[in-house]
Amino acid sequence: MSKLMPLSEAIRKYVHDGDLVYAAGFTHLIPFAAGHEIIRQHKRNLVLARATPDLIYDQMVAAGCVRKVIFSYMGNPGVGSLRVMRAEIEAGRLEWEEYSHFSMISRLQAGASGLPFMPMNPTAAGDLERVNPNYRQVIDPFSGSPVVVVPPLKPDVAIVHVQRCDAEGNAQIWGIIGEQKEAAFAAERVIVTAEEIVDESIIRSDPNRTLIPAFIVDAVCHVPYCAHPSYTQGYYDRDNEFYLSWDEISKSRQKVQEYLDEWVFGVPDRSAYWEKLGPEVHRRLRVGERLSVPVNFGSY
Amino acid sequence: MSKLMPLSEAIRKYVHDGDLVYAAGFTHLIPFAAGHEIIRQHKRNLVLARATPDLIYDQMVAAGCVRKVIFSYMGNPGVGSLRVMRAEIEAGRLEWEEYSHFSMISRLQAGASGLPFMPMNPTAAGDLERVNPNYRQVIDPFSGSPVVVVPPLKPDVAIVHVQRCDAEGNAQIWGIIGEQKEAAFAAERVIVTAEEIVDESIIRSDPNRTLIPAFIVDAVCHVPYCAHPSYTQGYYDRDNEFYLSWDEISKSRQKVQEYLDEWVFGVPDRSAYWEKLGPEVHRRLRVGERLSVPVNFGSY
Amino acid sequence: MADYTSAELLTINAARLLRDGDVVFVGVGLPNLACNLARRTHAPNLVMIYEAGVIGAQPTRLPLSIGDPTLVSGAISVCSMYDIFALYLQRGNIDVGFLGGAQIDRYGNINATVIGDYLHPKVRLPGSGGSMEIAAWANRCYIITPHQKRRFPEKVDFRTSAGFLGHRREREAARLRGGGPQAVVTDIGILEPDESGELILSALHPGRTIDEAKENTGWDLRVSASLRFTDPPTETELNILRNELDPGRIYLRGGE
Amino acid sequence: MADYTSAELLTINAARLLRDGDVVFVGVGLPNLACNLARRTHAPNLVMIYEAGVIGAQPTRLPLSIGDPTLVSGAISVCSMYDIFALYLQRGNIDVGFLGGAQIDRYGNINATVIGDYLHPKVRLPGSGGSMEIAAWANRCYIITPHQKRRFPEKVDFRTSAGFLGHRREREAARLRGGGPQAVVTDIGILEPDESGELILSALHPGRTIDEAKENTGWDLRVSASLRFTDPPTETELNILRNELDPGRIYLRGGE
Numbered sequence A, B: 001m002s003k004l005m006p007l008s009e010a011i012r013k014y015v016h017d018g019d020l021v022y023a024a025g026f027t028h029l030i031p032f033a034a035g036h037e038i039i040r041q042h043k044r045n046l047v048l049a050r051a052t053p054d055l056i057y058d059q060m061v062a063a064g065c066v067r068k069v070i071f072s073y074m075g076n077p078g079v080g081s082l083r084v085m086r087a088e089i090e091a092g093r094l095e096w097e098e099y100s101h102f103s104m105i106s107r108l109q110a111g112a113s114g115l116p117f118m119p120m121n122p123t124a125a126g127d128l129e130r131v132n133p134n135y136r137q138v139i140d141p142f143s144g145s146p147v148v149v150v151p152p153l154k155p156d157v158a159i160v161h162v163q164r165c166d167a168e169g170n171a172q173i174w175g176i177i178g179e180q181k182e183a184a185f186a187a188e189r190v191i192v193t194a195e196e197i198v199d200e201s202i203i204r205s206d207p208n209r210t211l212i213p214a215f216i217v218d219a220v221c222h223v224p225y226c227a228h229p230s231y232t233q234g235y236y237d238r239d240n241e242f243y244l245s246w247d248e249i250s251k252s253r254q255k256v257q258e259y260l261d262e263w264v265f266g267v268p269d270r271s272a273y274w275e276k277l278g279p280e281v282h283r284r285l286r287v288g289e290r291l292s293v294p295v296n297f298g299s300y
Numbered sequence C, D: 001m002a003d004y005t006s007a008e009l010l011t012i013n014a015a016r017l018l019r020d021g022d023v024v025f026v027g028v029g030l031p032n033l034a035c036n037l038a039r040r041t042h043a044p045n046l047v048m049i050y051e052a053g054v055i056g057a058q059p060t061r062l063p064l065s066i067g068d069p070t071l072v073s074g075a076i077s078v079c080s081m082y083d084i085f086a087l088y089l090q091r092g093n094i095d096v097g098f099l100g101g102a103q104i105d106r107y108g109n110i111n112a113t114v115i116g117d118y119l120h121p122k123v124r125l126p127g128s129g130g131s132m133e134i135a136a137w138a139n140r141c142y143i144i145t146p147h148q149k150r151r152f153p154e155k156v157d158f159r160t161s162a163g164f165l166g167h168r169r170e171r172e173a174a175r176l177r178g179g180g181p182q183a184v185v186t187d188i189g190i191l192e193p194d195e196s197g198e199l200i201l202s203a204l205h206p207g208r209t210i211d212e213a214k215e216n217t218g219w220d221l222r223v224s225a226s227l228r229f230t231d232p233p234t235e236t237e238l239n240i241l242r243n244e245l246d247p248g249r250i251y252l253r254g255g256e
Helices: A007-014 A032-040 A054-062 A083-090 A101-113 A126-131 A180-186 A200-204 A240-249 A253-265 A270-285 B007-014 B032-040 B054-062 B083-090 B101-113 B126-131 B180-186 B200-204 B240-249 B253-265 B270-285 C006-016 C030-040 C081-090 C131-137 C168-173 C210-215 C235-245 D006-016 D030-040 D081-090 D131-137 D168-173 D210-215 D235-245
Strands: A020-023 A046-049 A066-071 A095-098 A118-120 A136-139 A146-150 A157-165 A189-197 A210-212 A219-222 B020-023 B046-049 B066-071 B095-098 B118-120 B136-139 B146-150 B157-165 B189-197 B210-212 B219-222 C023-026 C047-050 C096-099 C114-116 C121-124 C140-144 C181-185 C189-193 C199-204 C223-229 D023-026 D047-050 D096-099 D114-116 D121-124 D140-144 D181-185 D189-193 D199-204 D223-229
Touching: A007 A032, A007 A189, A007 A219, A020 A032, A032 A054, A032 A189, A032 A253, A032 A270, A046 A054, A054 A066, A054 A083, A054 A240, A054 A253, A083 D121, A101 A118, A101 A146, A101 A180, A101 C081, A101 D081, A101 D131, A118 B118, A136 B136, A157 A180, A157 A200, A157 A210, A180 A210, A240 A253, B007 B032, B007 B189, B007 B219, B020 B032, B032 B054, B032 B189, B032 B253, B032 B270, B046 B054, B054 B066, B054 B083, B054 B240, B054 B253, B083 C121, B101 B118, B101 B146, B101 B180, B101 C081, B101 C131, B101 D081, B157 B180, B157 B200, B157 B210, B180 B210, B240 B253, C006 C030, C006 C140, C006 C181, C006 C235, C023 C030, C023 C081, C030 C047, C030 C140, C030 C235, C081 C131, C096 C131, C181 C199, C199 C210, C210 C223, D006 D030, D006 D140, D006 D181, D006 D235, D023 D030, D023 D081, D030 D047, D030 D140, D030 D235, D081 D131, D096 D131, D181 D199, D199 D210, D210 D223
Parallel strands: A020 A046, A020 A157, A046 A066, A066 A095, A157 A189, A189 A219, B020 B046, B020 B157, B046 B066, B066 B095, B157 B189, B189 B219, C023 C047, C023 C096, C096 C140, C140 C181, C199 C223, D023 D047, D023 D096, D096 D140, D140 D181, D199 D223
Antiparallel strands: A118 A146, A136 A146, B118 B146, B136 B146, C114 C121, C181 C189, C189 C199, D114 D121, D181 D189, D189 D199
């Protein structure tokens, strides 16, 4: 049963004001197009969770969509700070809840596994555990020693960008696989955006690559270049220049507003956005071919 | 740095009397050749762990190598009982420690992750928890409800059969991936057997398929047909006829001994064993090609 | 009325319990046939999952084991054993699990571990495998079994997996994610739990009697006030089973 | 003696701390350059692991972020974020982690979270990322940082990751898997923990003085009885850095 629909429809149907949203991806495959559509639809009071908020959450915060962020590293990777989020937090206008990478991802793992908590070994970095009541302790019944535990994270909706999936939503990812699988299984609703919608036979040719099965997916959206300025391995490069330029843009709220007006509100969808980027950017982000050596599953 | 060596040398160097051995594989890729070599080398007092002991542990028990088994399903999959193990347990001559599949695999997951325990949701099947003191409870500090936990399983040595790896031990598996990765990371020592030793460039063409990195591997052995009568996806079929015939053989200890004399002690290594199976078996187990559609990692 | 074997009767009645869109944890043998029959009749969107970690298999032959390579080639997805139990079963993504065992008791608890004492067993059975978790966490469980007195004791020798324990209240108190056994399909009829969780006779297959059911049950089997007869296997069902699914009659021949 | 920048000095001294065969959790920037330098000099079997889940990368360009696609194409292995932290770091498979932060205190504890009060921060920093776990579980940790008084307070405002806490005994009591910070490489010299876990001056770079080190440290910096001078960067080291690793001088230009 095909779940294909435009991204705007998926966001309208499955992202509601006040939702806990997890837009997945560790540097790779960050679904910027979905974030922009959420901004265009003026969603409000969202709680945004991600290990690394990246620029997309900075933009959603700037657009006024967000009540609270849950994160473990609030930076512009390799560049510096996320200036909008940082300013909002320093000004007391944005709630936040903070983890280390492993405790953040352990929360997602617990959510995906249906577990009431995940244990972690002690880190002795007591200050984060002191300010965040979601860090608790249990006593290991085998050794008698204390163990740190964190509760499951169960997003209302996960948005996952993938290289290819079929119309039902069986989705394949390669390259950095971050926490896409865990986010999808942890969430109540799942929106999959894909660079390519392929025939089921392509998916079935390599079942080990299918990280997300269709039956947990609610919407499938064909959104080429969804991840820009993040990237899709094998499809286009990371736009490091934009990551650097955001550091400049985000120094001024007016420039941020101008950016949103031009690049989010000023375009109807991702394909217009990509066109607007122009041939020079397209050329800069193009990548050559480097194919995996096929494996034989055998006919049985 | 190449770790290539004959299987006999790997078993001699890395499997010691009294070791806790985990020969991995859920139906798929069971390293029979390694089990046979352990029998040939007269290892003693081993503790064998596997979710499904399969025929290979039945044979090792019959050969007198084993003090204890740790398992969650002691059957000949799809056929019936493992008659040798069952008779030894019924006669009080073999120690055992028993789990359900998920608690067995949770123990391995804890061992692989360096965790002191893994939690599981309650199953209310209290009898197994009563007879096995490795099932304990902790109180979930978030809900106040009891949670079942099991301790890590840390084999002295894991034996993992794979489709392809390089000479250092970077190993790729496809098809059913069971618990190979977890067994390798949980164990102190790792022996990898492979259908094919390939150039590092093949491995690097598809990093997502590499489940085991070389630096946790101690020995790499090139052992084509290592898994027979189990199978290697894409390389040869499962020998269901042998699984059925073992049900007959294992009704008689004399026939079991004759089997071991002929097929284990009677051959020097796996290549002789495979030759001895003969062209009709080879033909029966041959599989046609069904290749994965390659993916593009891109040149960056 | 068509002629059919006991195995065909069991399979067809099990298939009818499945709903379109169900995500099913499948075992080999009759459950596998029942799922494939349901897919070809009233439940085309049924998703078959094998505990070996295979989702959406398209086998071209009947698998002997749940880890057969024919389940993998052309499947939709393959994942690790930890993931299949954690992300799929424990997370609550499995609608239906099939269970079997040497003993099933009055409250649907199952023994697949030992006959007799655990430490000094008369018969050592294979053990839980995944059934401890399937029985606890699948939304609905179905049991397929021949109807024999020794298989239906008042109380199992060893509780490998949970039915309703001593009463439906007890299962609820244990906070198990799944709903427990919904039906036991036998060659005589179908047992279903009443409001207390006790298995009572809810249906008879054509030609079978209440007395037969009672005689072959180890406890005082009660009979549902709305006892019904199952519809006999249809030509369509039998044709699919015999001509498409098990033409070699590997599983369908037997009385079991 | 060759002329070199402060960044080159830091990178070369960090590289020298690495051993052949080390499995290193690498960050971008100077740690990445240090690892690649070590691989090309005394540690050809060094294994580079990125917290994005990449093992054995062969980048053909300098990555801006630790999730750059050039790290993935041609890598040995890629795994999930949960696995890289659980199977690699928590399991004890990581020999070396690199750390940085806004503040490093007398006992090697690091603050990368806030300057000032946590709830009403003067400066909100990016936060832990993986450093809480790296500091606890990597066998050895190294810190690369410019030597400035504000970066070396007596006590950090917020303990993002553990050094020796208040004393080496305290770290031992906390049963952390890893050995804690082994060295802080600055542009003045190298600090190493003594038997109590306190960071003391163990080496000076050529031309630098004890007074400079003391003046730029926020606590009363003690000096090792065996204080040594580091060897100046060699032509080989500088050539590899400048001509092979960072020809665009993206990271090596700066004083930091």
